[in-house]
Amino acid sequence: MATATGIHHRTYRAELRLRHTKAEWARLAIIVVLLLVVPYLLNTYWLGIANSILIAVIGAVGLNILVGFTGQISLGQGGFLAVGAYTSAIASTRLGLPVPVAVIVAVFVTAGIGALFGLPALRLKGLYLAIATLASQEIIMFVVRRWGFLTEDKGYIEVPRFGFIERETFEIQWYWILLPITFLAVLMARNVFRSSLGRSFMAVRDQDIAAEAIGVNITRAKVTAFALSSGFVGLSGALSAYYTETVTWERFTLDVSVLYLAMIIVGGLGSIAGSVYGAIFMMLLPALLTELGDQVGDSIPFLSDQLPAIKNALFGAAIITFLLIEPRGLDRIWTRVKDYVRFWPFRY
Amino acid sequence: MSTFLLLAVYGLADGAILALAALGFVLIYKATRVINFAQGEFLLVGAYTFYTAFVLFDLPWILASLVGVLFAIVLGVVVERFVLRPLVGETAISVIMVTIGLSAVLKAVVQMFFGTSVREQPKILPTGSVEFFGATVPVNRLLVILIASAVLLAFTIFFRRSRHGIAMRAVADDQQAALTMGISVRQVFAMAWALAAVSALIAGVLLADLSAVEQSIAAFGLIVFPVVILGGLDSVPGTIVGGLTIGLLKQFVSGYMDPGLAEVVPYIVLVAILLVRPYGIFGETRIERV
Numbered sequence: 001m002a003t004a005t006g007i008h009h010r011t012y013r014a015e016l017r018l019r020h021t022k023a024e025w026a027r028l029a030i031i032v033v034l035l036l037v038v039p040y041l042l043n044t045y046w047l048g049i050a051n052s053i054l055i056a057v058i059g060a061v062g063l064n065i066l067v068g069f070t071g072q073i074s075l076g077q078g079g080f081l082a083v084g085a086y087t088s089a090i091a092s093t094r095l096g097l098p099v100p101v102a103v104i105v106a107v108f109v110t111a112g113i114g115a116l117f118g119l120p121a122l123r124l125k126g127l128y129l130a131i132a133t134l135a136s137q138e139i140i141m142f143v144v145r146r147w148g149f150l151t152e153d154k155g156y157i158e159v160p161r162f163g164f165i166e167r168e169t170f171e172i173q174w175y176w177i178l179l180p181i182t183f184l185a186v187l188m189a190r191n192v193f194r195s196s197l198g199r200s201f202m203a204v205r206d207q208d209i210a211a212e213a214i215g216v217n218i219t220r221a222k223v224t225a226f227a228l229s230s231g232f233v234g235l236s237g238a239l240s241a242y243y244t245e246t247v248t249w250e251r252f253t254l255d256v257s258v259l260y261l262a263m264i265i266v267g268g269l270g271s272i273a274g275s276v277y278g279a280i281f282m283m284l285l286p287a288l289l290t291e292l293g294d295q296v297g298d299s300i301p302f303l304s305d306q307l308p309a310i311k312n313a314l315f316g317a318a319i320i321t322f323l324l325i326e327p328r329g330l331d332r333i334w335t336r337v338k339d340y341v342r343f344w345p346f347r348y
Numbered sequence: 349m350s351t352f353l354l355l356a357v358y359g360l361a362d363g364a365i366l367a368l369a370a371l372g373f374v375l376i377y378k379a380t381r382v383i384n385f386a387q388g389e390f391l392l393v394g395a396y397t398f399y400t401a402f403v404l405f406d407l408p409w410i411l412a413s414l415v416g417v418l419f420a421i422v423l424g425v426v427v428e429r430f431v432l433r434p435l436v437g438e439t440a441i442s443v444i445m446v447t448i449g450l451s452a453v454l455k456a457v458v459q460m461f462f463g464t465s466v467r468e469q470p471k472i473l474p475t476g477s478v479e480f481f482g483a484t485v486p487v488n489r490l491l492v493i494l495i496a497s498a499v500l501l502a503f504t505i506f507f508r509r510s511r512h513g514i515a516m517r518a519v520a521d522d523q524q525a526a527l528t529m530g531i532s533v534r535q536v537f538a539m540a541w542a543l544a545a546v547s548a549l550i551a552g553v554l555l556a557d558l559s560a561v562e563q564s565i566a567a568f569g570l571i572v573f574p575v576v577i578l579g580g581l582d583s584v585p586g587t588i589v590g591g592l593t594i595g596l597l598k599q600f601v602s603g604y605m606d607p608g609l610a611e612v613v614p615y616i617v618l619v620a621i622l623l624v625r626p627y628g629i630f631g632e633t634r635i636e637r638v
Binding site for chain 2: 142323
């Protein structure tokens, strides 16, 4: 356990470590064991939700790189997810590329398109940038809806299931595919912010003029942030294409962009762990409400009748509540709980 | 020629409603520097309050409008006091997200009370049509243009002449200077939200009269962004120019080219304007270089 006087580093190497204390290693071990045991404890329905969470985590981490760490507000998440999904689906079904190659192609294409739509960020800030990315969302949506050749005029793309996936064990096999990919993606994102690139992102967020003065190339940092973030988002979109086996534009609307923003707000802006907590929270909330509706639906008919509306209301209420009460999200709440336990019975 | 005229009238009517919706948006931005993503939901709530008073409670339309205005004022003030005021001085992302959260809540509340089905409302405006240079133009569109112009004129006079209007302009210009002159900035903030809700109510009721009372009214809130960016985020005359331009553009593209393209054209204009002249036609230019 860490001593109550704090954590002291003697070398820079020690300070740069991902985990500093034995307690943190113990926590990691518990999480790893849990993640490995989970598929054997959950039924198919909840395993499906776990898989959606794993995909969402990658997307949320990507968005947090841009919004939380670089301070560039983006409402174009849904559009970039669409780019990833459509690219990988087209690359593997029409061009006949093997799936891993198609996913990698999707990641790079989305990164490129993200960088392109990030160009307005060089001139615009804050609110104006948010509106510009809103436009990019609408334009990408228009393209995927109206350019018939993308879907061969069907309006959707069907993605064949992988040969080795069986019907009965669909969810559990996908869990084992998604878990390592998500784990690596999160680890990579965590490591980016130990490098000079990641630090330059944070410098741009905190004080762009000062960052420029100490030699951070703002143009490069902003465009790289858009590309890197979109790369993660593209990966998430590509995985969702194979997991859900159909690609339609309805799954990438502005509501999706808002959902992902809500994830990182609730989880904690500028925190990789926060993106994970937020994705879990936002994906579990509707599922738990559905469960609640099933449980008490007979005794309180209002609840089951109005379930969709209640879900939306609680979604909005969650965003507002977190912003008003704990703007730094679940990640900060977790830190506070840890501190409370560590210093108990003292307040600080 | 007749198609052109018809499209022009439709476009102007759409544009007039857009200008009203954008007016509320600009009021809020000018006074409080908040971007209101819930503007479309204000239209929605306005349309449904009027519907409740007019159809469900069977009030005459004048009384129903009065009820609507009162409700809009209360809604605006409550939202400002309990949702936006705690966030004064927070970053742009927090403010944007809180209004997005608000829009989700407002929409869900409307859904809870009224469901998602389309509600029929007896038309308030006459539905006939007039011959006009060889084109058959619906009367209600013309009236919508007139009403919206009257409301916009009233708002303009309010800003020019009345004490409160001048106070609002002072706060928009410089909050600290306004404070030292004895203007209550809090009051002005509350008033900005209340007025925005009222102008959204008028826009919502007009829109509902042209089509129907339904959830999709809220979608109008998004086209407000191209309008305000075109006109300038903090410019009242800009909303009129922007609203009419976008309204006409949408109708012409939809009439002469492709209705699907009409949905996205406003956003292409938006990006173009942002790249060339980010502060819009009439917006106040703020220079900051890195």
